[in-house]
Amino acid sequence: MSDEATQVDAFWWKGVEEERLLFQTCDACDAVNFYPRIRCVKCMSPRLSWRESTKQGTVYACTFIHRAPTADLAGEAPYFVVLADMDDRFRFMARLRKGPQQDISVGSRLTVVFEETKDKKIPCFEAV
């Protein structure tokens, strides 16, 4: 992926490498942009600033996956995939990392952590 990633994408993934979850806000209209873009999704301004998320969020929806979409993930199944409303006003989807706290539902509080995979480091959720 990194070979073909644009500067915007590369910058975001570099954040993940450094265990920082990044998003953007628009200097012109204050809209939160996630995923990150080169022009604001709301007003098309090029003046977007990177922000670092507090990594705290709340479960908006979640599903318990029995059939993983890839062979790499098959060994992880079953696992939760969570769509969360982050405190920083963007919505973010990630897998719930295996751990002692697996009892989540809509409304549960989460934090983003980072996990090494075969290809690259990725963001995951952890229940708090």
Added chain:
Amino acid sequence: MSLYRSAAIAGVAESRLGIVSDATVLELQAEAAEEALAEAGIEKNEVDGLLCSGRWGRTPQLEVAEYLGINPAYSDGTSVGGASFEFHLGHAAAAIKAGLCEVALILYGSTQRSGKERSLAASQNLALQYESFAGLPNPVGAYALAASRHMAVHGTTRKDLAEVAVAARKWAQLNPKAFKRDPLTIEDVLAAQPVAEPLHRLDCCLVTDGGGAVVVVSPERAKRLAKRPVWLLGHGESHSHMLISQMPDLLSTPARDAGERAFAMAGVARKDIDVLQIYDSFTITVLLTLESVGFCRPGESAAYVSGGRIAPGGEVALNTSGGGLSYCHPGMFGIFLIIEAVRQLRGECGPRQVRKHDTALISGTGGVFCSNATCILAGD
């Protein structure tokens, strides 16, 4: 521009359905096209509009037109998932009204079940890179997320979802062309293997082969048809996102805007609709669409479908073919919603025929609640 009565459906047909191991996507479309034109009483050389979509090729219009020997004056390959064909119906009517063509052919074919269809993967380098690491199986995981939200907000249960699957099966038992016709109970649906909870195996549409064709003509051409025409009264379309993580509200689908536009154009009320064909990729799709189109209020869809209300003999004639859950689902189902609506409006459905069949609503949903086009039809 209103499309009210600007075009009519003259013919519809399926190809062979189910498991068709000896046909290509082009052959299935040729079968359906020939039968739909034949029942319309229209020669192939009259076709001057072509609309098609398929996940099997980068240029399906070119491949289909070449195979069938059609040189369209109007060509549309709108590709927004399973709803594409409801978009096509509106676009065909618009082109006809604008005088760009007179006889438009909408086509689809898939050999998804038998596996001879190559599917073009979404590019991991675009927006999908911000979602794919989550490990969500597509599309079932996205629909499961919506179901989880509906359950949390409205108290909907798996049994409520199962009502949709059981009703579909009961309709399918009345449709000789349906793929799954063995009896199905609520308990069977609840006991099925989990796939992406809260959705289990029998909450998910079938995987079959198959194709379909719809012939759309001008009001002038509709005066000389082998069968009575079915009229387009209203059409509306909308799409709101590509990735489920970008969907603004998981409980409000693009069917809301598309439905509003279709009803405004048709000048009819929801209570005037006799037959509903609502895309049932998953059981939850039906519940959310009913709420978004406004057949019930948010949170009331579980009650709307409960106790066999949408099964044969119930108060609401919904997905009378057996739907994507029990009749067929070759990758994209939208064209089959149109086919069944037309047959119901013509009164051709035998044991599953709905008694009052003056108007029908078709709601096509594509992707992961990404797109919706809604069509309102009436008999002649």
